[in-house]
Amino acid sequence: MTARIVFTTLAATALIAVAPIAQQAPAPAPASAPAPAAANPKLDALKKEAVAEVENRKVFTQQMVDQIFSYGELGFQEVETHRYLVDILKKNGFQVEEGVAGIPTAFVATWGSGKPVIALGSDIDGIPQASQKPGVAWHEPLIEGAPGHGEGHNSGQALNVTAAIVVKKIMEREKLSGTIRLWPGTAEELVGTKAYFIRAGLFKDVDVALFTHVSDGLDVSWGARSGTGLVSVQYSFQGETAHAAGAPWRGRSALDAVELMDIGWNFRREHLRLSQRSHNVIIDGGDQPNVVPRTASVWYYFRETDFAHIKEMWETGDTIAKAAAMMAGVELLPTKVLGAAWPQHFNKVVAETTWANIQKVGMPQWDEDDQTLAKALQKELKNPRAEGLTTKLGEQLQGPVRENTGGGSDDIGDVSWTVPTVTLRYPANIPGLPGHNWANAIAMATPIAHKGVTAGAKVQAMTILDLVMRPELVQQAWTYFKDVQTKDTKYEPLIRPQDQPAIWLNKNTMDRYRPEMKKYYYDPAKYKTYLEQLGIKYPMVKK
Numbered sequence: 001m002t003a004r005i006v007f008t009t010l011a012a013t014a015l016i017a018v019a020p021i022a023q024q025a026p027a028p029a030p031a032s033a034p035a036p037a038a039a040n041p042k043l044d045a046l047k048k049e050a051v052a053e054v055e056n057r058k059v060f061t062q063q064m065v066d067q068i069f070s071y072g073e074l075g076f077q078e079v080e081t082h083r084y085l086v087d088i089l090k091k092n093g094f095q096v097e098e099g100v101a102g103i104p105t106a107f108v109a110t111w112g113s114g115k116p117v118i119a120l121g122s123d124i125d126g127i128p129q130a131s132q133k134p135g136v137a138w139h140e141p142l143i144e145g146a147p148g149h150g151e152g153h154n155s156g157q158a159l160n161v162t163a164a165i166v167v168k169k170i171m172e173r174e175k176l177s178g179t180i181r182l183w184p185g186t187a188e189e190l191v192g193t194k195a196y197f198i199r200a201g202l203f204k205d206v207d208v209a210l211f212t213h214v215s216d217g218l219d220v221s222w223g224a225r226s227g228t229g230l231v232s233v234q235y236s237f238q239g240e241t242a243h244a245a246g247a248p249w250r251g252r253s254a255l256d257a258v259e260l261m262d263i264g265w266n267f268r269r270e271h272l273r274l275s276q277r278s279h280n281v282i283i284d285g286g287d288q289p290n291v292v293p294r295t296a297s298v299w300y301y302f303r304e305t306d307f308a309h310i311k312e313m314w315e316t317g318d319t320i321a322k323a324a325a326m327m328a329g330v331e332l333l334p335t336k337v338l339g340a341a342w343p344q345h346f347n348k349v350v351a352e353t354t355w356a357n358i359q360k361v362g363m364p365q366w367d368e369d370d371q372t373l374a375k376a377l378q379k380e381l382k383n384p385r386a387e388g389l390t391t392k393l394g395e396q397l398q399g400p401v402r403e404n405t406g407g408g409s410d411d412i413g414d415v416s417w418t419v420p421t422v423t424l425r426y427p428a429n430i431p432g433l434p435g436h437n438w439a440n441a442i443a444m445a446t447p448i449a450h451k452g453v454t455a456g457a458k459v460q461a462m463t464i465l466d467l468v469m470r471p472e473l474v475q476q477a478w479t480y481f482k483d484v485q486t487k488d489t490k491y492e493p494l495i496r497p498q499d500q501p502a503i504w505l506n507k508n509t510m511d512r513y514r515p516e517m518k519k520y521y522y523d524p525a526k527y528k529t530y531l532e533q534l535g536i537k538y539p540m541v542k543k
């Protein structure tokens with residue numbers, strides 16, 4: 001799997017400037033080629049060692065992927081996941097601060113000292129109603145109605161933890177200056193925490209943030225990414241109960257205001273920009289039909305491609321909510337922001353550095369079983385092109401998106417406007433899936449995820465070493481951040497001073513399902529893999 005890595009054997013020391021040498025076998029020229037690095041045989045040797053050490057730890061990595069998959073916890077309730085990761089990190093010499101930014105399932109684990117400070121992050125939460133047996137190419141929940149890892153957030157921490165432990169060992173021996181800081185993307189599916197981490201100062205001394213996210217390919221990009229930022233707002237109304245048949249004229253229905261707000265928004269939608277996305281769920285619609293609803297709440301996501309337009313949509317939403325309250329004769333209570341995310345913008349220098357390492361690692365070697373599962377699932381989902389897993393890297397490093405037609409959000413956007421950041425996307429899932437769905441869980445505790453995470457950890461370990469041993473990269477990354485990215489656009493949080501992390505979310509759902517889910521927690525002392533524990537003969541496909 002590492003055959004594409006070519007290391008120079010020049011005997012020159014790292015500090016002697018020598019003519020740039022070709023780093024490796026021919027690869028298509030990136031759109032924007034990084035300045036060729038001076039030969040650095042020591043760095044090359046340490047990277048080679050890191051790659052071998054990540055490979056040696058592939059069982060450890062697999063166990064983390066499977067363990068977190070089996071917890072399947074929703075945002076803000078990642079109690080088991082939090083405990084598990086904190087224990088591993090403490091055992092491996094990291095100092096851990098728990099409950100950061102007032103969020104019980106958020107931690108910061110630190111090792112090392114001095115510059116650079118490298119922050120490694122990845123999300124940890126699951127998706128409602130995504131419970132699914134892994135390795136089975138059709139919908140088969142472990143527990144009907146329970147949450148599960150229908151996005152693949154069980155895998156990114158495993159990648160970072162393995163990479164961090166490997167690099168830590170090398171840095172200790174080589175007495176290299178630098179600080180490694182691991183942190184979880186708690187409640188990412190609610191875009192619920194990263195803006196609060198920033199407010200709490202978690203990134204104030206960070207030089208570079210290396211984020212990871214599950215994907216079906218191995219890549220990284222720089223500049224403005226496609227997709228949106230968003231603000232997530234709860235509108236609650238208060239009216240007066242009455243007998244809905246006996247004296248309806250004495251009541252005022254809060255649910256009427258919710259429905260009127262939704263109708264108003266849906267009319268207004270025609271006159272919004274094409275790049276917007278907006279959606280809502282009614283989280284309180286009253287108690288029973290013969291009691292006029294005294295309280296009702298609706299929860300909106302307002303998404304747009306830049307800060308100004310997000311704010312504009314939010315103001316429109318507030319206006320419609322006030323108008324709906326007036327029509328229904330009820331009170332609009334103070335609104336709650338439940339989450340927020342800036343649109344994402346990734347650092348050019350860090351992306352180029354990561355991309356060079358991606359080319360050295362290459363895609364994992366999928367075997368026939370992996371491809372059989374992937375093609376069977378694609379067929380099950382009536383995907384017109386059931387082409388299986390991605391086998392090749394993209395041809396070049398992707399730059400800024402040309403036309404942003406909107407899409408999903410990730411609160412790593414806030415981090416990306418605070419310090420130089422990239423998201424390393426690693427190939428742990430099957431292409432062509434709907435997202436936020438049981439289907440996205442199927443590969444996530446199989447060899448597909450295990451191989452993809454190990455490949456990603458190799459890239460991550462090499463990139464950390466680059467940043468530690470080539471201080472000029474950190475400097476260049478900040479030059480891009482200050483002189484290009486934030487020249488005209490400055491970060492301004494969407495969360496307001498009065499907003500607090502919405503740590504109560506998902507509590508009821510987890511309280512309901514956790515006792516049953518506990519029976520399915522992975523036990524690595526007894527079983528090599530989670531598939532083995534569940535008695536699944538990989539891959540299971542329809543004949």
Ligand SMILES: [Zn+2]
Pocket residue numbers: 123151153188213
């Ligand atoms: Zn995600």
